Each structure stands twice: as C-alpha cells, then as structure tokens.
Amino acid sequence: MKSKRTRAASVAALGLLLAACSSGATTAPAASPAASAGGATGAAACQGKTIAVIVKAGTSTYWKTVGAGVDDAKAEFPGCTITFEGPDAETNVTAQIAEVESAVAKKVAAIVIAVTGADQVLPSLQKAADAGIPIILIDTNKEFAPKKAFVGTDNAAGGKAAGDFFVKTVGVKAGDKVLIIRGQAGDAVHNLREKGASDVLKAAGATVIVQPADSDRAKGQSVMENVLQANPDLKAVFATNDEMALGALKAAQQANKTIPIIGFDANPDALASVAAGGLTGSIAQFPKKIGQMGVETAVKVIAGQTVNASVNTGVELVTKDNVANFK
Amino acid sequence: MSSQPEPGAAVAQSEERRNWTEVAFQLGALLGLILLIAIFAFSSPSFLTTGNLAGIARQTSVNALLALGMLVVILTGGIDLSVGAVLALAMVVLAMVITKAGLDQSIGLLAALLVGAALGVGNGLLLTRLHLPHPFISTLGMMNIARGAALVITGGASISALGGGIVKFIGNDEIRLGSGDGAVSIPIMLFVVVLAYVGFYFFLNRTVVGRHIYATGGNPEAARLSGVPVDRILVLVYTISGLMAGLAAVVLAGRTDSGYPNAGLGFELDAISACIIGGTSFFGGVGTVSGTLIGALIMGVLRNGLNIMSVDTNWQTVVIGAVIIAAVYVDVLRRRAGQSR
Numbered sequence: 001m002k003s004k005r006t007r008a009a010s011v012a013a014l015g016l017l018l019a020a021c022s023s024g025a026t027t028a029p030a031a032s033p034a035a036s037a038g039g040a041t042g043a044a045a046c047q048g049k050t051i052a053v054i055v056k057a058g059t060s061t062y063w064k065t066v067g068a069g070v071d072d073a074k075a076e077f078p079g080c081t082i083t084f085e086g087p088d089a090e091t092n093v094t095a096q097i098a099e100v101e102s103a104v105a106k107k108v109a110a111i112v113i114a115v116t117g118a119d120q121v122l123p124s125l126q127k128a129a130d131a132g133i134p135i136i137l138i139d140t141n142k143e144f145a146p147k148k149a150f151v152g153t154d155n156a157a158g159g160k161a162a163g164d165f166f167v168k169t170v171g172v173k174a175g176d177k178v179l180i181i182r183g184q185a186g187d188a189v190h191n192l193r194e195k196g197a198s199d200v201l202k203a204a205g206a207t208v209i210v211q212p213a214d215s216d217r218a219k220g221q222s223v224m225e226n227v228l229q230a231n232p233d234l235k236a237v238f239a240t241n242d243e244m245a246l247g248a249l250k251a252a253q254q255a256n257k258t259i260p261i262i263g264f265d266a267n268p269d270a271l272a273s274v275a276a277g278g279l280t281g282s283i284a285q286f287p288k289k290i291g292q293m294g295v296e297t298a299v300k301v302i303a304g305q306t307v308n309a310s311v312n313t314g315v316e317l318v319t320k321d322n323v324a325n326f327k
Numbered sequence: 328m329s330s331q332p333e334p335g336a337a338v339a340q341s342e343e344r345r346n347w348t349e350v351a352f353q354l355g356a357l358l359g360l361i362l363l364i365a366i367f368a369f370s371s372p373s374f375l376t377t378g379n380l381a382g383i384a385r386q387t388s389v390n391a392l393l394a395l396g397m398l399v400v401i402l403t404g405g406i407d408l409s410v411g412a413v414l415a416l417a418m419v420v421l422a423m424v425i426t427k428a429g430l431d432q433s434i435g436l437l438a439a440l441l442v443g444a445a446l447g448v449g450n451g452l453l454l455t456r457l458h459l460p461h462p463f464i465s466t467l468g469m470m471n472i473a474r475g476a477a478l479v480i481t482g483g484a485s486i487s488a489l490g491g492g493i494v495k496f497i498g499n500d501e502i503r504l505g506s507g508d509g510a511v512s513i514p515i516m517l518f519v520v521v522l523a524y525v526g527f528y529f530f531l532n533r534t535v536v537g538r539h540i541y542a543t544g545g546n547p548e549a550a551r552l553s554g555v556p557v558d559r560i561l562v563l564v565y566t567i568s569g570l571m572a573g574l575a576a577v578v579l580a581g582r583t584d585s586g587y588p589n590a591g592l593g594f595e596l597d598a599i600s601a602c603i604i605g606g607t608s609f610f611g612g613v614g615t616v617s618g619t620l621i622g623a624l625i626m627g628v629l630r631n632g633l634n635i636m637s638v639d640t641n642w643q644t645v646v647i648g649a650v651i652i653a654a655v656y657v658d659v660l661r662r663r664a665g666q667s668r
Binding site: 059060061062182185186209210211212214215216217218221222223225226227229230243246247250254267268269272273 | 371373374376378379382385386389478482483484485486487488499579582583584585587589590592593630631634635636637639640641643644
C-alpha cells in the first residue's frame, strides 16, 4: 500500500516536471497579467483548482503546438493551475494510464485528455468520472458516455473540403477517377477523412479508388505508382496525411504527370511544397485551438455552464493562394 | 589439437543436409511466387508490363536489402528488430548532412552507411559483451534508441528536397533502353540489389566466414568448441545488418528525395517475413540468399498487385496475412516430401 502511494506520488512528480519542461519552452509564465479574455465568468470557477491536460505524446511537434494553446489558456485563467503532460510516445498507453491515475490521486478539478491507443485508457477514465472528475476529450473522439464534451478537428469536414475543391475547382465530374490514399486500415481519424472526401466525390459521380499506405511517405509513393499503372487517367488524389501526399507527388513527377494532389495536416514540408507549386493543397487543422478551447471548455464545465457536446476547432484548405498566412 | 579434423566433418555433414532441404525450400517459395504472378497477370492487364515490373523492382529494393542483412542474423539464430529504426536514423542523418550542413551527397551516403554500421556494432556488443539474454532484447532497445534519436535530431519534422548527386542517382535515376513505346527503364537501384545478392551469395557459400555463420547458428556450442570465433561472428552479422539498413536508407532517401524520422516503421517485420517465406529457419543454420530474394519478391508483388486490382483496404490486410501463411505452408509440404524420400 505504502509503496503504491510512493509510486503514484513519484509518477505525479514526474508528470509535473514534464509539464514544467514543455510549457517553459513555449511561452511566458502563466502568472502573466495579460489577457483575461475568454473567461469572464469562468476565471473564478477554477480559481485555486487544477486542470490536468494529458496528450498522446509530450515530445512531438504536433502535441507541442497543442501545448502552446494550453499555455494561451493559462494566460486567460491566471488563478488556475493547469498541468500539461503526455507519455514519451503515442504507443505508450501504460504511461498515459499512469498519468490519468495520478490526476485522480491529486483530485484535479477536470481532466482534458487526448486518449491514445484503442480503448485501453477508458477504464481508468471511467474511474476518474466515478470520482466526480469531469472529462473533456480533445483531438480524438471516443465512445465514452461520461465525457462532458469533445473538442477537436472535424476530420470529416476536412475530407469534404478536399472533395469540394476537386469537384468545384479542379472540375472532377461523373466518370472521373479519383484516388484516396489513406492511413492505417481501421483508424477512426482516417476513416472520417476518407468518408468526408469520398461522399462528396461519389455524389458528383466520380469513381473513387481507396488504397492504404499506413501514413508513410514511401508507401504513399508506391501506392501511387501502382495505381497509376492500372489507372493512368487518374484525375485527382487526396491523401489523408501530408507524408503520403508528398510520396504520391514524387510518384506523379517520376511518371511525368501533373495531377492535383491534396494532403492533410499542413505540416511545414507540405506547406513548402504547396508554395513551390508541388502539392495542390493541404487541409490545415488548428492544434493550438484544440489545446486552448479544450481548457476553456473544462473551465465552463467546472463553472456549471452547459457546453456543446462537440466543439469544432475548424479546418481550412491551404492552397497556393493563402499559403503565406500559414508559414 | 585433436579437435582439428572435426570442424571439416561437421561442416560437410551440415552442408549435405542443407543441400537437400535447400532445394526443396527454394522450389516451394518459388512456386508460391509464380502462382501469385499468374493470378495477378490473369486478373489485370496492367500487371505484366515493363513499367509495372520496374515499379515492383523499385518498391521491393529496400526490403530486399534489409532482408539480406536480416538473413545473416537469423542464420546465427538471432533476430534484428532495429533495422527499420536504424534505417530512419541513417536516412535523417543523410538528409541533414546534405541540407543542413550543405555537404555533397557522397558525404551523406557515407554518413548513412557509417551510422548503420556503428549501430550494428552496438547491437553485436550489447549481445556479446553485456551478455543480454537474447538479441530480441538488445535490438529492441536499439530500435527505440535509434527511432528516438531520429525524432530528437529532426524535432519530429521531415526533411525534403535533397538535390542531385550520388544518392539521387542510386535511389531515383534509371537507365533507358530503346526508344519510343518499346523503351524500358531499369532503375539504378536494381543493380545495387543484384550486386548485393551476388556478393552475399559468394560471401555465405564460398568463404570461411560464411561457413562460420552457418555453423554458429546450427549449433553455437559445437561451433565454439571446433574453433569458430562465435562472438566475433555475432558482432559481424549485426554489423552487416546495420550496414544494409544504412544502404537501404540511401536507396529510400534517393527514391523519396527526403529523410523523415518515421521512415521504416514496421520494416523489420517485412524483412523477417521475406527471410522466413524464403525458407530461412528461425532456429538458425538454415537459409539461402536466393530464397530470401524470392521472399522479398513475394511481399513486393503482393502489395503491388493488391494496389493494381484496387482491393478493398480492410481486405488487403487479411489477404497479406493469408498469403504469408500459404507461402510458408507450401514450404512445409515441400520439406516433408524431401524428408520422406
């Protein structure tokens, strides 16, 4: 019993340490007297309380951007303690479970979490909810009854934006072939991106070919080469992440073909390619907003206000015309 | 002194046994490959075209190179789980040497080979000096270290646009034979793969060190007693595997014109599959260079054909699993037939 508690305490200490590291790098101290913008009513609600933000991996660029949004929220709610932590890798499900358990042990006022893995973390979250801690899911939505809200990108809307661009601007029409290169089979995020695009394209009468490339650049390149062999008349390509889009672009260039290609994520590499006239576009999501609005939603819940079950942080198609705004 | 004549006898005996099983094994996997090609050729007119065959060559090269390194490791009864991550680290180092340091691509190529070989030496020393219980552990650790290092030095971001030079030549360029519609393009990397396979064939079958590798896997204790420097052989095979991961990194960097820290995720499983499909035994001592090539081709042809036929995403996963099992089962049947004779 005693050793268990010591362990929980040390995990908690480690979590705090991690949170201190990742936030220190990005912004001014939370005590900054600046903006008390968004939370006119909420600021008092979390006064003296702790909100735990737990992401999938503390180290990657994407989650650090989410963390920058959390830092913005810290500036909004100066009286509240907001921790930010995550395992060393997205695959480290056990570490995230430990982080949830330590948040429960600390009796935090709310948990804002991007659940990693399949559903292994949900039982621990259920225990947190049973202990009366409100749960806000961010980034990745799950079937989890006690959740107060989901805050994140509407992935289907992102796919739809790509499909709409192909139909309206590229002029994809009935009978045209469009390839969708998608991430790992069964992955919920990629399912939504694929469906958003393919619904629009099929409604326009296009033939949609869907092939998997595990979110990997080299595999995206191979899939594009192979599909081009059988379908040299491909009209457009949507990849459910930028890495696969960049691979597909390389394959198209190698085959001396100019085919509109849109990726997803608007990562720096893809934006550079869009600016240089390589990729046609990429769907941008707003990870910073996911962090910020996740905490804001938690503060509202603590204050007892009603919140939307699903808070969309927005998507935007980045093309050559607006790429300058995203660099 | 008295142990002097024994190694020769032991090797001769194991060689004779190998000849029997080898022939059976190879035929089994080759049969599977031919069957697979026949099915795809029958199903799609786009499959057996020179353009698509060049595509299969390009898509199979990286795995074919990794599988060669994996073969020598598995021959000693070991396993190298780190090859995909080592490839990623070598690839991003190559990309950074070229783009960040602004050096010539030849320096990037050397850096990639060096990184691969160095991590391979590390794997070997972890096993022989630290006496970690099994290479599964040492190479699993190295896998995480290399993957993490690749993420750390790039900050998790990809590096694109490596420009021209030897890396682009190896991974991207091709030789055009003929002209007009009948022109055939042969990827340069195909020559690299062929050279590697011919080289490994002679190394494993015609040199003393090659025979020592088989002997180490067949029975390490007997090999040690008969004077085979087992520890040195083990360090050597992991170094070779790391070096091949470095070479594969060069090919992949040239092919994708980039270096990215998430490259090679799961490649170790493809390389292991190629070896096993090609008749290599997990217990060591049994396996061939030609079988490994056939195994790698089965994996490459399978992925290519499924794309060409636009097979449903979810079903592709099922089919790949089923074909791997079927291919190895054909081998089992062949081996049984060989033994009963």
